[in-house]
Amino acid sequence: MGKCNGRCALVVICGLQLVAALERQIFDFLGYQWAPILANFIHIMAVIMAIFGTIQYRSHHLIMYAVWLVLWVGWNSFIICFYLEVGHLSQDRDFLMTFNTSLHRSWWMENGPGCLVTPVLNSNLAPDDHHVITVSGCLLDYQYIEVLSSALQVFLSLFGFVYACYVSKVFLDDEDSFDFIGGFDSYGYQPPQKTSHLQLQPLYT
Template structure:
């Protein structure tokens, strides 16, 4: 691919880093049956694979799809941050349908691990006022950290992808020019042979 620290290689590195972090997040969302997050993660993984193919094969449309989807991906993760931190009108207890598709027995996997402040199956949300000193890390902060990491990587990838779209336009034109020159050279080399064969048959 001819890297040498080019914008294309930086973009590929960011996409690979995103792919690893999203796959890890997908595992925990599957364990917690967070169905909306599972669908969003699956779409993100698909777009990242398309973006990697676009960067490798000089496909501007694939990179453009990544850029457009990243806007939604950033918005989704900002929504999760506000939801888990109860910012504004968002409240996890009242808007849990946005995460688990109204399945009340599903919640974040981190809620019932050693990082959680509450492992009782009867409650879905742990209010911060009831947190005890035995809590290592509130599971909501783990979810916020994951979303924040995705926001940072996505913003970085979005900036690079916008620049890369303009760069790949020149690369695509160069590839088309090379293909045309190769075809002309092939015709120039084989045309005399075709004429000679036609004359001999006539």
């Protein structure tokens, strides 16, 4: 029963991670943030692999998933520090999110709840083929929306890591207890019993 509960819980956690990652991937695509798009894609593949490994009793899939979650937590911790501009991190460094292919911007910057976008015409601050805008009235700034999204990923990853380690240990224990010659060790190998042969006698009436 414990193994079933662990497997079911891990599948549920992976399902929540998959939904959260797909939602995040959509908004990162809308904001042209190529580094998060690549990281999200790898994370989605890792979660799908974990679901497959949980259903098919593949412990090595879960171990790889647990290792990836460590890297995923580190990446999301960096995202949190980046948007909060901790230390020397600055949102003006476009190459960190877009590989220096375009100006960095979060989709939530202009489309956050309650945000009012006003274009600034005839501004000399914008590069070619770009424009300057002012955003006001947001109920929640885009930085905090991105931070909350990353914090949710960290929260789910911690539970996923714990359950992945637990379920993979159960799978490995089951593999160690199995005897490939005669089934399970508790039964052992029993040679086939010899059957006695009866001599048939004709019947006379």
